[in-house]
Amino acid sequence: MTTSNPLTPEQETATPAVELDGIRLRYGNHLALKDVSLELAAGEVMAMIGPSGSGKSSLLRCINLLERPESGILRVFGQSVPLEREIAAKELAQLRRKVGMVFQSFNLFPHLPVLRNITLPQERVLKRSRDEAEARARELLERVGLGDKADAYPGKLSGGQQQRVAIARALAMDPRVLLFDEPTSALDPELGIEVLAVMRDLAETGVTMMVVTHEIHFAADVADRIVVMADGQILEQGDPDQVLTDPQTERTQRFLRAVKDR
Amino acid sequence: MTEMLNMVGQWMPRLLDGLWLSLQVTGVSLVLGIAGGLALAVLALSRKRPVRILSTVVTEIGRGTPALVMLQFVYFGLPQTGIMLEGFAAAATALTLTTAAYTSEIIRAGLKSVPQGELEASSALGISRRDSLRFIIIPQGMRIAIPSLLGFSILMFQVSSLAFTIGLPELLSQAYSIGASNFRYLEVLTVAGLLYLAVTIPAGWFTRRVERKMSQHL
Amino acid sequence: MSILLALLYGIPVTVGVTACSFLIGMVLAAFLALGVRSRHSALGALSRATIDVLRGIPPVVFLFIIFFGIGNQLLRMNPFTAAVIGLGLISAGHLAEIYRGGLSAVHKGQYEASSALGLTGADTMGRIIAPQAFRVALPGMTTYAISLIKDSSIVSTIGVAEIMFIANQSARSGADGLTPFLIAAAIYILLGTPLAWAARSVEAKLHVRISR
Ligand SMILES: Nc1ncnc2c1ncn2[C@@H]1O[C@H](COP(=O)(O)OP(=O)(O)OP(=O)(O)O)[C@@H](O)[C@H]1O
Numbered sequence: 001m002t003t004s005n006p007l008t009p010e011q012e013t014a015t016p017a018v019e020l021d022g023i024r025l026r027y028g029n030h031l032a033l034k035d036v037s038l039e040l041a042a043g044e045v046m047a048m049i050g051p052s053g054s055g056k057s058s059l060l061r062c063i064n065l066l067e068r069p070e071s072g073i074l075r076v077f078g079q080s081v082p083l084e085r086e087i088a089a090k091e092l093a094q095l096r097r098k099v100g101m102v103f104q105s106f107n108l109f110p111h112l113p114v115l116r117n118i119t120l121p122q123e124r125v126l127k128r129s130r131d132e133a134e135a136r137a138r139e140l141l142e143r144v145g146l147g148d149k150a151d152a153y154p155g156k157l158s159g160g161q162q163q164r165v166a167i168a169r170a171l172a173m174d175p176r177v178l179l180f181d182e183p184t185s186a187l188d189p190e191l192g193i194e195v196l197a198v199m200r201d202l203a204e205t206g207v208t209m210m211v212v213t214h215e216i217h218f219a220a221d222v223a224d225r226i227v228v229m230a231d232g233q234i235l236e237q238g239d240p241d242q243v244l245t246d247p248q249t250e251r252t253q254r255f256l257r258a259v260k261d262r
Numbered sequence: 263m264t265e266m267l268n269m270v271g272q273w274m275p276r277l278l279d280g281l282w283l284s285l286q287v288t289g290v291s292l293v294l295g296i297a298g299g300l301a302l303a304v305l306a307l308s309r310k311r312p313v314r315i316l317s318t319v320v321t322e323i324g325r326g327t328p329a330l331v332m333l334q335f336v337y338f339g340l341p342q343t344g345i346m347l348e349g350f351a352a353a354a355t356a357l358t359l360t361t362a363a364y365t366s367e368i369i370r371a372g373l374k375s376v377p378q379g380e381l382e383a384s385s386a387l388g389i390s391r392r393d394s395l396r397f398i399i400i401p402q403g404m405r406i407a408i409p410s411l412l413g414f415s416i417l418m419f420q421v422s423s424l425a426f427t428i429g430l431p432e433l434l435s436q437a438y439s440i441g442a443s444n445f446r447y448l449e450v451l452t453v454a455g456l457l458y459l460a461v462t463i464p465a466g467w468f469t470r471r472v473e474r475k476m477s478q479h480l
Numbered sequence: 481m482s483i484l485l486a487l488l489y490g491i492p493v494t495v496g497v498t499a500c501s502f503l504i505g506m507v508l509a510a511f512l513a514l515g516v517r518s519r520h521s522a523l524g525a526l527s528r529a530t531i532d533v534l535r536g537i538p539p540v541v542f543l544f545i546i547f548f549g550i551g552n553q554l555l556r557m558n559p560f561t562a563a564v565i566g567l568g569l570i571s572a573g574h575l576a577e578i579y580r581g582g583l584s585a586v587h588k589g590q591y592e593a594s595s596a597l598g599l600t601g602a603d604t605m606g607r608i609i610a611p612q613a614f615r616v617a618l619p620g621m622t623t624y625a626i627s628l629i630k631d632s633s634i635v636s637t638i639g640v641a642e643i644m645f646i647a648n649q650s651a652r653s654g655a656d657g658l659t660p661f662l663i664a665a666a667i668y669i670l671l672g673t674p675l676a677w678a679a680r681s682v683e684a685k686l687h688v689r690i691s692r
Pocket residue numbers: 027028030032050051052053054055056057058059
């Protein structure tokens with residue numbers, strides 16, 4: 001087991017973390033993603049914004065195959081993910097080990113104490129020993145500021161604390177890229193700040209991240225790049241300052257006005 | 263009045279023996295039946311359609327067949343196929359089948375109530391379907407099912423009285439044969455009824471308490 | 481084949497016992513449910529205890545008390561009568577619980593509005609509360625009716641010649657001890673099915689009406 005942080009970017013500047021090319025996703029007869037192409041570099045922090053229903057979650061969920069695109073090319077750290085055929089269990093496992101995900105609704109396992117939430121996947125998926133898994137879990141809980149909550153049940157924690165546990169749980173699997181789907185949308189603003197602080201810290205240590213968010217300030221400060229989606233397509237992308245101050249499309253301008261006026 | 267009490271005192275040892283047997287046959291059927299119900303419920307979640315259909319058909323047949331028919335079928339019918347079971351085994355077999363069918367519905371509802379988001383989280387973490395059943399879905403689903411399973415267990419204890427039709431000397435059987443020997447059916451059957459109540463009513467209180475406790479925890 | 485024919489004769493008896501018991505239960509349950517909710521605490525406790533006893537004793541024990549106990553020692557009655565009285569009382573206990581659930585689902589504001597309008601207590605219950613409670617209770621009542629069809633098989637034990645009784649007889653007398661029970665099971669399943677369909681469509685209709 002490697003103890004070095006596999007998320008540090010230096011070794012892997014050559015291969016992009018995630019490559020999407022012409023990804024098309026359909027729910028019934030509704031086309032949710034219309035041939036989306038996007039590349040995330042290793043070590044990059046990308047923020048994705050856009051109006052509700054524009055397909056941000058869908059895009060994120062394609063990357064770890066929670067949704068199955070009907071066509072396109074998907075590569076994660078060089079691993080080609082086949083979309084034209086049923087994926088083998090082994091390939092899927094390989095993919096999901098590389099990709100961690102943090103959900104809007106935390107999705108902790110409520111019947112397990114915080115520590116067990118973090119150790120169980122390590123033991124079952126990475127085959128770590130109980131001791132090893134616990135050591136890693138405690139280290140990560142410290143890192144997200146919850147060293148004293150190891151034995152609490154998720155239901156006893158605030159939303160912000162739950163989300164930080166969820167981040168620790170995802171990190172414990174040593175993923176090479178972390179996906180966040182509106183991690184603070186279910187939280188009171190005050191609690192959201194705790195979570196954003198943890199994410200900021202991760203970004204600073206070079207974790208590769210893709211963050212769907214409505215937190216424009218976070219996007220402006222932390223992200224290397226902002227991607228704007230609308231109606232199943234990428235409207236524009238670029239340097240945060242540039243996108244936020246000088247949006248190229250009328251649709252983006254309208255969206256940004258709506259967000260800023262809130 | 264004292265004469266009455268004396269009589270009841272004389273009946274009591276046999277009635278209590280019967281009650282003990284009723285509890286035993288119920289207990290065995292519940293343990294085996296709930297295990298079967300869990301198996302059926304898990305099969306009902308299978309990704310293979312034929313497996314799901316099979317589980318549903320077995321469940322529906324088991325639920326649609328009266329427990330009495332099940333008992334008589336096992337005791338009087340099965341010997342024709344070479345399966346010969348004596349009273350206790352036959353009663354336990356029949357009640358196990360009925361329990362499995364009913365509890366599979368209860369447990370399935372429990373398993374299905376585990377939120378979708380947790381299943382997604384477990385997929386995203388790379389946890390296999392088998393592991394997520396074992397560590398996430400079943401522990402939570404079973405816990406949610408507990409109050410209904412307790413309620414069903416009380417019902418099953420009552421249903422065990424039907425085993426008298428296949429000659430199992432459980433509580434009703436004992437009461438009836440005492441009645442047949444002294445023609446005091448009303449008295450002895452009433453005492454038997456009270457003994458059943460002595461189990462079912464406290465068990466009902468307990469179930470409601472558990473239910474309340476659990477709804478507070480959500 | 482002859483087994484099947486013989487068993488078919490049991491169907492009207494099974495349906496008859498079930499229907500009569502259910503009707504008796506529906507009427508008696510109303511008194512019990514109102515009793516439980518009454519402001520009179522003694523009446524409330526008595527109704528509560530009656531419901532618990534009716535639901536807590538195994539149906540077949542209850543039937544035996546009535547048929548062998550009361551029937552032999554106090555008041556002669558034929559098996560059918562005993563069966564209907566026994567299952568009727570048990571149904572009353574179960575249906576009372578279902579009614580009670582329906583009544584408590586009616587919003588408190590409905591009582592308050594009725595009093596504010598000056599309706600009498602009887603009018604409030606009969607015209608405002610009960611009709612609303614009935615809708616809530618209907619699915620539970622149908623489910624209970626389906627289980628009563630199956631439970632009615634126990635009246636075979638006191639000699640009512642319904643499906644189960646005939647199955648048992650032909651299994652013991654004939655060469656084939658297996659088939660009668662299989663056919664009996666099939667008949668019970670088939671008898672429950674139309675009710676289950678009815679329940680589903682009624683539920684769907686009521687849902688539409690309430691949500692409109
Ligand atoms: N499971 C699903 N079944 C059917 N349609 C879906 C499903 N999930 C999403 N959609 C539809 O796909 C489109 C994109 O949804 P998606 O959740 O990706 O949007 P989003 O940008 O994440 O929005 P939000 O900001 O509200 O989370 C929407 O029109 C949505 O209604």
